[in-house]
Amino acid sequence: MSTRTPNEAAPAAATPLSLCSREPHVPADRLVAEMVPPPRFDSVRFDTYLPDPNQPSQCEAVKVLSGFAEGLGGAHATGAGRRRWFARKPAAPAGPRGVYLDGGYGVGKTHLLASLWHATPADPALKAFGTFVELTNLVGALGFQKTVQTLSGHRLLCIDEFELDDPGDTVLVSSLLGKLVEAGVALAATSNTLPGKLGEGRFAAADFLREIQGLSAHFRPLRIDGEDYRHRGLPEAPAPRSDQVVTETAYRVPGASLDDFPHLLEHLARVHPSRYGALTDDLSAVCLTDVGPVPDQSTALRLVVLADRLYDREIPVLASGLPFDKLFSDEMLNGGYKKKYFRAISRLTALARDAKGLVAQ
Template sequence: MTGSPPRPEAGLDSLADRDPRVPPEQLVAELVPPPRFADVRFSTYVPAPEHPSQAEAVAGMSAFGEGVVRGDSARKGLFRRRSAPSGPPGIYLDGGFGVGKTHLLSSLYHQVVTEGGRTAAYGTFVEYTNLVGALGFLPAVEALAPHHLVCIDEFELDDPGDTVLMSRLMRELVDRGVKLAATSNTLPGALGEGRFAAQDFQREIQALAGQFAVQRVDGEDYRHRGSPAAPEPLSDETVRRVATGREGATFDPFARVLAHLAEVHPSRYGAMVGTTSAVCLQGVGTVSDQMVGLRLVVLADRLYDRAIPVVASGVPFDAVFTEELLGGGYRKKYLRAVSRLSALARDGAALAG
């Protein structure tokens, strides 16, 4: 894609015109499960009988949560360090996309906070790295340390700086008695493979891996059981009609949104989509640039977190990334984005129906 992306029609709200500024204190206050997962519980997760690891994951996460709730009851003073737990201080859900890892992580948060009366923080990996950038390392530690549990969704190491930063942050939190829970598509000992010279950071990676007991979750992508991978794109006219007729919808050329994502830090994508009722994209095309693709992955995650339908023309979302990107070190991220965008596009097609 070359040249300046066209602007949307006058009178329509544009996602690419939004540049939210999030104060540091708001970053801390918003470390809670996203709206899509605000009401989930372990009881609402339905394990597939043909994949016993799903029921095992529910039992394992629930038992871990009970330990978090019980473990703090022996605390005798505000500044007394919590007693060291037996075994790893964290639990790590490893599994493919669409098997319900975020559902389980959110359920753990609600078990500890809503049912157990403890405190917890919940965020994605990129939100925690941004928190450190916004507050500074020690203030970020001080903001997280009072919690009994820190939940990290979409845990992944994309560059050496993140590796060193998260290794140090988690070590500081564990030293203060904070329990950890994370989800990822990659085993902790294999984080960073295919993305940078991970062998040069094995000490940090192994230190991260040592903080967790791994709970495997197998299964198929629940978003597409019995459904085609991606719906057929809509016409440009239909996309415009939905944008015009739906209050709170945004309307943008796809190329303009991609260009705008480069100007907004990924940690602010959630604030950017805000309370949008639908994202209408005209002319979705295939992405071949790695950085553009990774930014689109984060946007897809934030739209999915908030259950925002996507109404789109152009290519179907199972063709939005090139084969070269899908075959590289970020393959699992791109496949997760395809899964989530396709699900949101089905919701968008229903709106247009």
Template structure:
């Protein structure tokens, strides 16, 4: 029987959100030794060396606090407490971030920025600080600020975690002091953004998107009948009409999108259309991220995936998010072509 994502209503506890803060299956086995820097892009090898050295320090047991440090509170590590990998799509930032997590001593946490904000929303700021202050390392993939609420929340959270001695690592497509530009009146929250930026040592990683090296821009969409037939014949495949799916996403908190895919082996979507509503588009970006985390093949009908976001959207403040989603969906659709 075909799974209908639009008919699922998952419930997700805060305990599950916390326990799932590990690298997704796609990055479960990556290590620094499996990262292949592009010889034409020296910044990739430089980032690899820098993070490998950082991991060696984080692999050492944390020293027991002295009486003086206990009286004063935990002493933050010397230098900036965080590293921030800035670069385009598909240059291996997430591979390097997951490798740092794998090769560091715990307790440690790995999540996307969206998952972090969802976790804090589920726990509350005070409980989140209490739960995370004991962590040695927190890795945050796809760091981005979408609204003033996120800016205030994450600024306070990370400030308190850094004061507790937690080390940070993050990836993003935007320099930390430029976060929020084009999305809201970032100038009004400049102090918070600058405070966030001050926590990080920025490392730029350049290079082309490896997911598209030698691949077409987007695979040709399948006829609707083929999408439905392949989904019906494949165990564990879901199949939803594009409109039914995005309407259902509007009724679920984004923290539940991962659970929505529990037990799913492939995702089929019929009649994909151009999006003009920013809210709908951003929900689909989160779903695309969760699909990519799980390496789920995509069977797509309708318009080509690189036409899913309107031209105006691809010029706006969320442009990088949409380009990342297109990059990931095309990678999954190319896998789906071989299903």
């Protein structure tokens, strides 16, 4: 858990930070170096996962993944560009070279994926962990061939929030993972969608069936049932605060940011999603005024990425306006990206609950 104590009063009132004033530049080497479990999941392990006793699939997932990690302890290529010149090319594995954790939001899939990363007996430099968006951003920054070369020497690649939102990503990731599996890299992924159903409802999936089936062949699906642990047995999400309370808190809490929600949404369109993590550097809290409905799907998807980065970094969110479960329209919540939006609502609600301690009593 975070060791921050943002509720401590500053010696004197200071002007809060602003997300809208930030346009970070993120070099490619930082993108590679940061492919590790985020702060929220830095200390998680299989034995810290608390399975729901009413959901046997959760205990089974721990057992299967523990065995998968142990199986990755054997010999492996020493890295792209460092194999012996006359070494025989390794044969492609006969069966799936990865595991795919499928389940609803909040059942602990990311916890289990990070635990797998920690449990795999390999140098951290030979293990990579990132979201699907971060992986595609890495290809954009390095180029396809350089990304293959960079990751081919790894023992394990963990991909969180695996979702295919357009045909280009489908072909790109299918080709990338095929190259990595051929190089001997083990794969693990989480998603709310079974591998064979990726892309369904978002684009003409039938036109890309070959690529989608190729992706599915790399994974052994592992279903994880259950309800959202972030709300299991917890009180209702706190109601939004007034503009005055949010503003006063932002000025009082060291390292807090203060932004008007509509202007923040506009700013996100000017910053590439690969930089949203850097956008939150050194923040202790995010304070937002005038939260309201997200106007369109492109804006909504950018907000989802920001919510993920805030959640990964355990940054509480204090807001005025509408509650977070009113951000997305009914059309959005019933469309092809609905699982992303529900995940964002779940995570922002958890961060709003974390922010309760920021408000002066």
